[in-house]
Amino acid sequence: MSTHLHELIRGLPKAELHLHIEGSLEPEMMFALAKKNQVPLPYASVDEVRAAYNFEDLQSFLDLYYAGAAVLRTEQDFFDLTFAYLQKAMADNVRHVELFFDPQTHTSRGVNIRIVFAGIARALRKMQHEHGLSGRMILSFLRHLSEEEAIATLESALPLREEYADVWIGVGLDSAEVGNPPEKFRHVFAIAEAMGLHLVAHAGEEGPPAYIWGALDELHAERIDHGVRAEEDAALMHRLQEQGIPLTVCPLSNLKLCVVKDLRDHNLARMLRRGIRVTINSDDPAYFGGYINANFIATADALMLNADEIVQLARYSFEASFVPAEQKEIWLRELATYAAGFQ
Numbered sequence: 001m002s003t004h005l006h007e008l009i010r011g012l013p014k015a016e017l018h019l020h021i022e023g024s025l026e027p028e029m030m031f032a033l034a035k036k037n038q039v040p041l042p043y044a045s046v047d048e049v050r051a052a053y054n055f056e057d058l059q060s061f062l063d064l065y066y067a068g069a070a071v072l073r074t075e076q077d078f079f080d081l082t083f084a085y086l087q088k089a090m091a092d093n094v095r096h097v098e099l100f101f102d103p104q105t106h107t108s109r110g111v112n113i114r115i116v117f118a119g120i121a122r123a124l125r126k127m128q129h130e131h132g133l134s135g136r137m138i139l140s141f142l143r144h145l146s147e148e149e150a151i152a153t154l155e156s157a158l159p160l161r162e163e164y165a166d167v168w169i170g171v172g173l174d175s176a177e178v179g180n181p182p183e184k185f186r187h188v189f190a191i192a193e194a195m196g197l198h199l200v201a202h203a204g205e206e207g208p209p210a211y212i213w214g215a216l217d218e219l220h221a222e223r224i225d226h227g228v229r230a231e232e233d234a235a236l237m238h239r240l241q242e243q244g245i246p247l248t249v250c251p252l253s254n255l256k257l258c259v260v261k262d263l264r265d266h267n268l269a270r271m272l273r274r275g276i277r278v279t280i281n282s283d284d285p286a287y288f289g290g291y292i293n294a295n296f297i298a299t300a301d302a303l304m305l306n307a308d309e310i311v312q313l314a315r316y317s318f319e320a321s322f323v324p325a326e327q328k329e330i331w332l333r334e335l336a337t338y339a340a341g342f343q
């Protein structure tokens with residue numbers, strides 16, 4: 001592809017809506033924190049960690065991802081992790097981030113949920129204040145655990161609601177999908193909905209289209225994370241298109257976790273051309289070989305996206321975000337001006 005389109009992508013104002021903050025833990029930081037916090041790692045070097053990143057499916061990745069996250073212990077660790085990611089996002093011309101965090105990964109190791117909230121929120125607020133990069137956080141439940149544990153997690157976060165009202169905007173559902181359908185979390189999502197939180201869920205990454213139906217109908221998810229298996233179900237595709245339900249797609253993640261064999265087989269362009277509101281995101285960039293611009297560039301190259309399609313993906317990213325309409329308008333105008341200057 002022409003370097004002209006790569007340039008378009010690099011400068012493109014965009015939002016990132018599917019990013020697990022624990023998945024932005026680079027091996028260098030993993031090693032530094034392991035040493036500081038005296039957490040043993042099963043690797044001798046940073047190179048050895050990177051060499052281990054050969055996954056055959058979601059579970060083989062999750063095993064390493066949870067092991068890596070064990071080095072995070074203090075408020076400063078969560079701040080440093082989040083701040084490092086936000087600096088990369090800013091360099092990629094991301095204007096707004098809605099990141100996932102998995103409190104259960106940390107509370108199960110004895111880290112208080114207040115520490116997790118405090119470190120992430122401090123980094124988000126600092127970036128907003130000093131650089132105008134907007135950031136929000138979505139508390140994600142681990143679906144391989146029980147619904148009771150998810151409810152207990154939400155209840156433990158309730159007293160923090162006011163203190164973090166400016167940044168904590170929603171709940172999500174992640175971890176091992178197959179065998180853990182959305183219905184399992186019906187009650188906890190109903191509680192979150194009653195609290196006025198936004199609702200999203202991973203569905204149709206490895207799981208069948210029925211899980212996407214379940215996320216929409218049982219959990220009332222407003223966006224679907226991944227959703228690539230929707231294409232197997234014509235009625236579902238029709239619904240996503242009709243109702244304008246956004247999908248937060250993560251192409252390099254899908255490649256690394258063998259959801260697709262080759263990026264040229266990815267259905268993102270087909271879904272986009274059928275009027276589905278797809279967006280491009282990085283999921284767990286430290287593990288999957290690239291942040292958001294790398295995802296855009298690899299996808300644009302593999303699927304031969306044109307300039308209009310690339311701009312449309314960025315437009316959808318702002319439209320699908322959970323910010324007030326006036327703020328979306330500001331970013332959409334900036335995007336339109338940028339795109340017009342690129343003809």
Ligand code: ADE
Pocket residue numbers: 020023058065174175176177202205253283284
């Ligand atoms: N947790 C972190 N990344 C994930 C993914 N891609 N799918 C499910 N759970 C995750």
Ligand code: ZN
Pocket residue numbers: 018020174202225283
């Ligand atoms: Zn994800």
